[in-house]
Amino acid sequence: MSVITKALIITKRSLADNIYYLKIERPKDFNFFPGQFARLGLSTINASDTVIWRAQTIACGAESEELHFYVVYLKGEKFSDALKKNYAGSAITFDKRAYGYFTLDRFEPKGDLWLFFTGTGIAPYLAMLNNERIWKSFKNISLIGAFREKSQNVYNEQILSKVTSSYKTIYQNRFSYIPIFTREQTDSRCIINNKILDTTIKNKHFEDLLRSGEIENILSLSIANNKSKIMLAGNPQMIMNTRDYLKKLGLQMSRRNNLAQIAVENYW
Structure with missing residues:
Protein backbone atom coordinates (compact mmCIF):
# COMPACT_ATOMS: atom_id res chain seq x y z
CA MET A 1 0.00 0.00 0.00
CA SER A 2 1.38 3.40 -0.97
CA VAL A 3 2.30 5.75 1.85
CA ILE A 4 2.02 8.78 -0.44
CA THR A 5 -1.44 10.25 -0.82
CA LYS A 6 -3.28 13.51 -1.42
CA ALA A 7 -5.06 15.64 1.17
CA LEU A 8 -7.17 18.75 0.71
CA ILE A 9 -6.25 22.05 2.29
CA ILE A 10 -9.21 23.06 4.46
CA THR A 11 -7.84 26.37 5.71
CA LYS A 12 -4.82 28.49 4.84
CA ARG A 13 -4.48 31.72 6.77
CA SER A 14 -1.68 34.26 7.06
CA LEU A 15 -0.99 34.96 10.74
CA ALA A 16 2.07 37.20 10.29
CA ASP A 17 4.26 38.32 7.42
CA ASN A 18 6.15 35.01 7.56
CA ILE A 19 3.74 32.54 9.21
CA TYR A 20 0.90 30.57 7.65
CA TYR A 21 -1.61 28.49 9.56
CA LEU A 22 -2.52 25.39 7.57
CA LYS A 23 -5.32 22.92 8.29
CA ILE A 24 -5.62 19.90 6.04
CA GLU A 25 -7.69 16.75 5.82
CA ARG A 26 -6.34 13.90 7.89
CA PRO A 27 -5.62 10.99 5.56
CA LYS A 28 -7.23 7.70 6.48
CA ASP A 29 -5.06 5.45 8.65
CA PHE A 30 -2.57 8.22 9.48
CA ASN A 31 -1.54 7.96 13.13
CA PHE A 32 1.03 9.90 15.13
CA PHE A 33 2.22 10.71 18.63
CA PRO A 34 2.19 14.34 19.84
CA GLY A 35 5.57 15.85 19.03
CA GLN A 36 6.07 13.99 15.75
CA PHE A 37 6.22 15.59 12.32
CA ALA A 38 4.81 14.84 8.89
CA ARG A 39 6.15 15.40 5.38
CA LEU A 40 4.10 17.76 3.23
CA GLY A 41 4.66 18.00 -0.50
CA LEU A 42 3.76 20.72 -3.01
CA SER A 43 4.23 20.80 -6.75
CA THR A 44 6.56 23.47 -8.04
CA ILE A 45 4.98 26.33 -9.90
CA ASN A 46 6.60 25.46 -13.24
CA ALA A 47 6.68 21.68 -12.95
CA SER A 48 3.52 19.99 -11.72
CA ASP A 49 5.21 16.57 -11.64
CA THR A 50 7.99 17.72 -9.30
CA VAL A 51 7.15 17.60 -5.60
CA ILE A 52 8.96 19.75 -3.06
CA TRP A 53 8.85 18.25 0.43
CA ARG A 54 9.05 19.89 3.82
CA ALA A 55 8.98 18.39 7.31
CA GLN A 56 6.33 20.07 9.47
CA THR A 57 5.57 19.30 13.09
CA ILE A 58 1.91 18.52 13.73
CA ALA A 59 0.33 21.14 15.99
CA CYS A 60 -2.85 19.35 17.05
CA GLY A 61 -3.80 16.45 19.27
CA ALA A 62 -3.55 12.87 18.09
CA GLU A 63 -7.36 12.54 18.09
CA SER A 64 -7.99 15.57 15.86
CA GLU A 65 -10.05 14.95 12.74
CA GLU A 66 -7.89 17.41 10.79
CA LEU A 67 -4.16 18.13 10.89
CA HIS A 68 -2.86 21.57 11.88
CA PHE A 69 0.48 23.14 10.98
CA TYR A 70 2.28 26.45 11.45
CA VAL A 71 4.41 27.02 8.36
CA VAL A 72 7.24 29.52 8.09
CA TYR A 73 7.28 31.41 4.79
CA LEU A 74 10.79 31.87 3.40
CA LYS A 75 10.90 34.17 0.39
CA GLY A 76 12.51 32.50 -2.62
CA GLU A 77 12.32 29.02 -1.10
CA LYS A 78 10.53 26.60 -3.43
CA PHE A 79 8.12 25.10 -0.90
CA SER A 80 7.17 28.54 0.41
CA ASP A 81 6.58 29.94 -3.08
CA ALA A 82 4.44 26.91 -3.96
CA LEU A 83 2.41 27.26 -0.76
CA LYS A 84 1.72 30.89 -1.55
CA LYS A 85 -0.06 29.73 -4.74
CA ASN A 86 -2.22 27.14 -2.93
CA TYR A 87 -5.50 27.89 -1.18
CA ALA A 88 -8.38 26.11 0.59
CA GLY A 89 -9.56 23.34 -1.69
CA SER A 90 -6.12 22.72 -3.20
CA ALA A 91 -4.57 19.27 -2.89
CA ILE A 92 -1.34 18.73 -1.02
CA THR A 93 0.87 15.66 -1.25
CA PHE A 94 1.15 13.84 2.08
CA ASP A 95 3.43 11.12 3.39
CA LYS A 96 1.34 8.88 5.69
CA ARG A 97 4.34 7.96 7.85
CA ALA A 98 4.84 9.93 11.07
CA TYR A 99 8.43 10.85 11.89
CA GLY A 100 10.52 11.82 14.87
CA TYR A 101 11.16 10.93 18.51
CA PHE A 102 10.48 14.32 20.11
CA THR A 103 7.76 12.91 22.34
Whole structure:
Protein backbone atom coordinates (compact mmCIF):
# COMPACT_ATOMS: atom_id res chain seq x y z
CA MET A 1 0.00 0.00 0.00
CA SER A 2 1.38 3.40 -0.97
CA VAL A 3 2.30 5.75 1.85
CA ILE A 4 2.02 8.78 -0.44
CA THR A 5 -1.44 10.25 -0.82
CA LYS A 6 -3.28 13.51 -1.42
CA ALA A 7 -5.06 15.64 1.17
CA LEU A 8 -7.17 18.75 0.71
CA ILE A 9 -6.25 22.05 2.29
CA ILE A 10 -9.21 23.06 4.46
CA THR A 11 -7.84 26.37 5.71
CA LYS A 12 -4.82 28.49 4.84
CA ARG A 13 -4.48 31.72 6.77
CA SER A 14 -1.68 34.26 7.06
CA LEU A 15 -0.99 34.96 10.74
CA ALA A 16 2.07 37.20 10.29
CA ASP A 17 4.26 38.32 7.42
CA ASN A 18 6.15 35.01 7.56
CA ILE A 19 3.74 32.54 9.21
CA TYR A 20 0.90 30.57 7.65
CA TYR A 21 -1.61 28.49 9.56
CA LEU A 22 -2.52 25.39 7.57
CA LYS A 23 -5.32 22.92 8.29
CA ILE A 24 -5.62 19.90 6.04
CA GLU A 25 -7.69 16.75 5.82
CA ARG A 26 -6.34 13.90 7.89
CA PRO A 27 -5.62 10.99 5.56
CA LYS A 28 -7.23 7.70 6.48
CA ASP A 29 -5.06 5.45 8.65
CA PHE A 30 -2.57 8.22 9.48
CA ASN A 31 -1.54 7.96 13.13
CA PHE A 32 1.03 9.90 15.13
CA PHE A 33 2.22 10.71 18.63
CA PRO A 34 2.19 14.34 19.84
CA GLY A 35 5.57 15.85 19.03
CA GLN A 36 6.07 13.99 15.75
CA PHE A 37 6.22 15.59 12.32
CA ALA A 38 4.81 14.84 8.89
CA ARG A 39 6.15 15.40 5.38
CA LEU A 40 4.10 17.76 3.23
CA GLY A 41 4.66 18.00 -0.50
CA LEU A 42 3.76 20.72 -3.01
CA SER A 43 4.23 20.80 -6.75
CA THR A 44 6.56 23.47 -8.04
CA ILE A 45 4.98 26.33 -9.90
CA ASN A 46 6.60 25.46 -13.24
CA ALA A 47 6.68 21.68 -12.95
CA SER A 48 3.52 19.99 -11.72
CA ASP A 49 5.21 16.57 -11.64
CA THR A 50 7.99 17.72 -9.30
CA VAL A 51 7.15 17.60 -5.60
CA ILE A 52 8.96 19.75 -3.06
CA TRP A 53 8.85 18.25 0.43
CA ARG A 54 9.05 19.89 3.82
CA ALA A 55 8.98 18.39 7.31
CA GLN A 56 6.33 20.07 9.47
CA THR A 57 5.57 19.30 13.09
CA ILE A 58 1.91 18.52 13.73
CA ALA A 59 0.33 21.14 15.99
CA CYS A 60 -2.85 19.35 17.05
CA GLY A 61 -3.80 16.45 19.27
CA ALA A 62 -3.55 12.87 18.09
CA GLU A 63 -7.36 12.54 18.09
CA SER A 64 -7.99 15.57 15.86
CA GLU A 65 -10.05 14.95 12.74
CA GLU A 66 -7.89 17.41 10.79
CA LEU A 67 -4.16 18.13 10.89
CA HIS A 68 -2.86 21.57 11.88
CA PHE A 69 0.48 23.14 10.98
CA TYR A 70 2.28 26.45 11.45
CA VAL A 71 4.41 27.02 8.36
CA VAL A 72 7.24 29.52 8.09
CA TYR A 73 7.28 31.41 4.79
CA LEU A 74 10.79 31.87 3.40
CA LYS A 75 10.90 34.17 0.39
CA GLY A 76 12.51 32.50 -2.62
CA GLU A 77 12.32 29.02 -1.10
CA LYS A 78 10.53 26.60 -3.43
CA PHE A 79 8.12 25.10 -0.90
CA SER A 80 7.17 28.54 0.41
CA ASP A 81 6.58 29.94 -3.08
CA ALA A 82 4.44 26.91 -3.96
CA LEU A 83 2.41 27.26 -0.76
CA LYS A 84 1.72 30.89 -1.55
CA LYS A 85 -0.06 29.73 -4.74
CA ASN A 86 -2.22 27.14 -2.93
CA TYR A 87 -5.50 27.89 -1.18
CA ALA A 88 -8.38 26.11 0.59
CA GLY A 89 -9.56 23.34 -1.69
CA SER A 90 -6.12 22.72 -3.20
CA ALA A 91 -4.57 19.27 -2.89
CA ILE A 92 -1.34 18.73 -1.02
CA THR A 93 0.87 15.66 -1.25
CA PHE A 94 1.15 13.84 2.08
CA ASP A 95 3.43 11.12 3.39
CA LYS A 96 1.34 8.88 5.69
CA ARG A 97 4.34 7.96 7.85
CA ALA A 98 4.84 9.93 11.07
CA TYR A 99 8.43 10.85 11.89
CA GLY A 100 10.52 11.82 14.87
CA TYR A 101 11.16 10.93 18.51
CA PHE A 102 10.48 14.32 20.11
CA THR A 103 7.76 12.91 22.34
CA LEU A 104 7.02 12.49 26.03
CA ASP A 105 8.36 8.93 25.79
CA ARG A 106 11.81 10.49 26.16
CA PHE A 107 11.19 11.04 29.88
CA GLU A 108 10.13 9.28 33.02
CA PRO A 109 6.70 10.71 33.93
CA LYS A 110 7.57 12.77 36.98
CA GLY A 111 8.97 16.14 38.05
CA ASP A 112 8.66 19.51 36.28
CA LEU A 113 8.49 19.88 32.50
CA TRP A 114 10.11 22.90 30.81
CA LEU A 115 9.14 23.52 27.17
CA PHE A 116 11.46 25.98 25.41
CA PHE A 117 10.86 27.08 21.82
CA THR A 118 11.47 29.77 19.24
CA GLY A 119 8.78 30.83 16.75
CA THR A 120 6.89 27.97 15.13
CA GLY A 121 8.83 25.56 17.36
CA ILE A 122 5.76 25.79 19.59
CA ALA A 123 3.96 23.27 17.34
CA PRO A 124 4.92 20.02 19.14
CA TYR A 125 3.92 21.52 22.48
CA LEU A 126 0.48 22.53 21.21
CA ALA A 127 0.00 18.89 20.23
CA MET A 128 1.22 17.63 23.61
CA LEU A 129 -0.91 20.05 25.63
CA ASN A 130 -3.99 18.59 23.93
CA ASN A 131 -3.38 15.26 25.61
CA GLU A 132 -4.21 14.52 29.25
CA ARG A 133 -1.07 12.44 29.53
CA ILE A 134 1.19 15.50 29.85
CA TRP A 135 -0.92 16.95 32.65
CA LYS A 136 -0.98 13.71 34.60
CA SER A 137 2.73 13.02 34.13
CA PHE A 138 4.36 16.23 35.37
CA LYS A 139 3.94 18.41 38.44
CA ASN A 140 4.48 21.79 36.74
CA ILE A 141 4.50 22.66 33.03
CA SER A 142 6.33 25.81 31.92
CA LEU A 143 6.10 26.96 28.29
CA ILE A 144 8.77 29.52 27.40
CA GLY A 145 8.95 31.01 23.90
CA ALA A 146 11.20 33.51 22.13
CA PHE A 147 9.88 35.73 19.32
CA ARG A 148 11.51 38.51 17.33
CA GLU A 149 8.64 40.87 18.15
CA LYS A 150 5.08 40.82 19.43
CA SER A 151 3.58 40.45 15.95
CA GLN A 152 5.20 36.99 15.76
CA ASN A 153 3.42 35.76 18.88
CA VAL A 154 0.29 34.52 17.12
CA TYR A 155 -0.39 31.58 19.44
CA ASN A 156 -2.07 33.11 22.51
CA GLU A 157 -5.54 31.88 21.59
CA GLN A 158 -4.26 28.37 20.99
CA ILE A 159 -2.30 28.33 24.24
CA LEU A 160 -5.25 29.52 26.30
CA SER A 161 -7.54 26.92 24.71
CA LYS A 162 -5.14 24.16 25.75
CA VAL A 163 -5.39 25.02 29.43
CA THR A 164 -9.01 26.18 29.76
CA SER A 165 -10.99 23.47 27.96
CA SER A 166 -12.78 20.53 29.58
CA TYR A 167 -10.61 18.39 31.88
CA LYS A 168 -7.61 20.73 31.71
CA THR A 169 -9.22 23.26 34.05
CA ILE A 170 -8.17 21.13 37.02
CA TYR A 171 -4.53 21.53 35.96
CA GLN A 172 -4.47 25.28 35.26
CA ASN A 173 -2.66 26.20 38.45
CA ARG A 174 0.32 24.11 37.38
CA PHE A 175 0.78 25.76 33.97
CA SER A 176 2.86 28.84 33.10
CA TYR A 177 3.64 30.60 29.83
CA ILE A 178 6.35 33.21 29.30
CA PRO A 179 6.82 34.95 25.91
CA ILE A 180 10.13 36.75 25.29
CA PHE A 181 10.68 39.34 22.53
CA THR A 182 14.24 39.53 21.32
CA ARG A 183 14.10 42.65 19.12
CA GLU A 184 11.64 44.80 21.03
CA GLN A 185 11.82 46.52 24.39
CA THR A 186 8.37 45.61 25.61
CA ASP A 187 6.70 43.94 28.55
CA SER A 188 5.80 40.27 28.37
CA ARG A 189 2.27 39.25 29.33
CA CYS A 190 2.82 35.97 31.10
CA ILE A 191 0.56 33.33 32.56
CA ILE A 192 2.03 32.18 35.86
CA ASN A 193 0.06 29.41 37.56
CA ASN A 194 -3.17 30.66 35.97
CA LYS A 195 -2.51 34.31 36.88
CA ILE A 196 -1.65 37.12 34.44
CA LEU A 197 1.68 38.84 35.06
CA ASP A 198 3.04 41.74 33.00
CA THR A 199 6.78 41.88 33.42
CA THR A 200 9.95 43.02 31.67
CA ILE A 201 12.29 40.20 30.69
CA LYS A 202 15.82 41.57 30.80
CA ASN A 203 17.70 38.73 29.13
CA LYS A 204 16.87 37.74 25.56
CA HIS A 205 18.52 34.32 25.22
CA PHE A 206 17.47 31.20 27.05
CA GLU A 207 20.92 30.32 28.34
CA ASP A 208 21.28 33.86 29.76
CA LEU A 209 17.84 33.65 31.36
CA LEU A 210 18.81 30.40 33.03
CA ARG A 211 22.28 31.54 34.02
CA SER A 212 20.95 34.71 35.67
CA GLY A 213 18.14 32.89 37.45
CA GLU A 214 15.62 35.36 36.00
CA ILE A 215 13.25 32.79 34.56
CA GLU A 216 13.38 30.63 37.69
CA ASN A 217 12.57 33.66 39.86
CA ILE A 218 9.50 34.47 37.76
CA LEU A 219 8.25 30.90 37.95
CA SER A 220 9.37 30.20 41.53
CA LEU A 221 10.87 26.98 40.19
CA SER A 222 14.43 25.73 39.83
CA ILE A 223 16.10 23.44 37.32
CA ALA A 224 17.90 20.40 38.69
CA ASN A 225 18.75 17.01 37.23
CA ASN A 226 16.72 15.16 39.87
CA LYS A 227 13.41 16.87 39.11
CA SER A 228 13.50 18.70 35.75
CA LYS A 229 12.72 17.57 32.21
CA ILE A 230 13.64 19.98 29.40
CA MET A 231 12.43 20.03 25.79
CA LEU A 232 13.98 22.35 23.17
CA ALA A 233 12.42 23.11 19.79
CA GLY A 234 13.05 25.71 17.11
CA ASN A 235 16.21 27.50 16.05
CA PRO A 236 19.21 25.12 15.94
CA GLN A 237 21.58 27.69 17.48
CA MET A 238 19.21 28.20 20.40
CA ILE A 239 18.95 24.46 20.88
CA MET A 240 22.73 24.00 20.87
CA ASN A 241 23.47 26.91 23.24
CA THR A 242 20.72 26.03 25.72
CA ARG A 243 21.52 22.32 25.63
CA ASP A 244 25.20 22.98 26.28
CA TYR A 245 24.40 25.20 29.26
CA LEU A 246 22.00 22.63 30.73
CA LYS A 247 24.63 19.93 30.40
CA LYS A 248 26.96 22.09 32.50
CA LEU A 249 24.30 21.94 35.22
CA GLY A 250 24.52 18.16 35.17
CA LEU A 251 21.51 17.41 32.98
CA GLN A 252 21.96 14.78 30.28
CA MET A 253 20.56 14.11 26.84
CA SER A 254 17.72 11.61 26.86
CA ARG A 255 17.92 8.64 24.50
CA ARG A 256 15.27 6.07 23.66
CA ASN A 257 17.21 3.39 25.53
CA ASN A 258 18.56 5.71 28.23
CA LEU A 259 16.00 8.18 29.56
CA ALA A 260 17.41 11.38 31.04
CA GLN A 261 16.52 15.09 31.30
CA ILE A 262 16.94 16.82 27.89
CA ALA A 263 15.18 16.18 24.57
CA VAL A 264 15.65 18.25 21.40
CA GLU A 265 13.75 18.49 18.14
CA ASN A 266 16.26 17.97 15.34
CA TYR A 267 14.80 17.57 11.86
CA TRP A 268 16.46 20.75 10.58
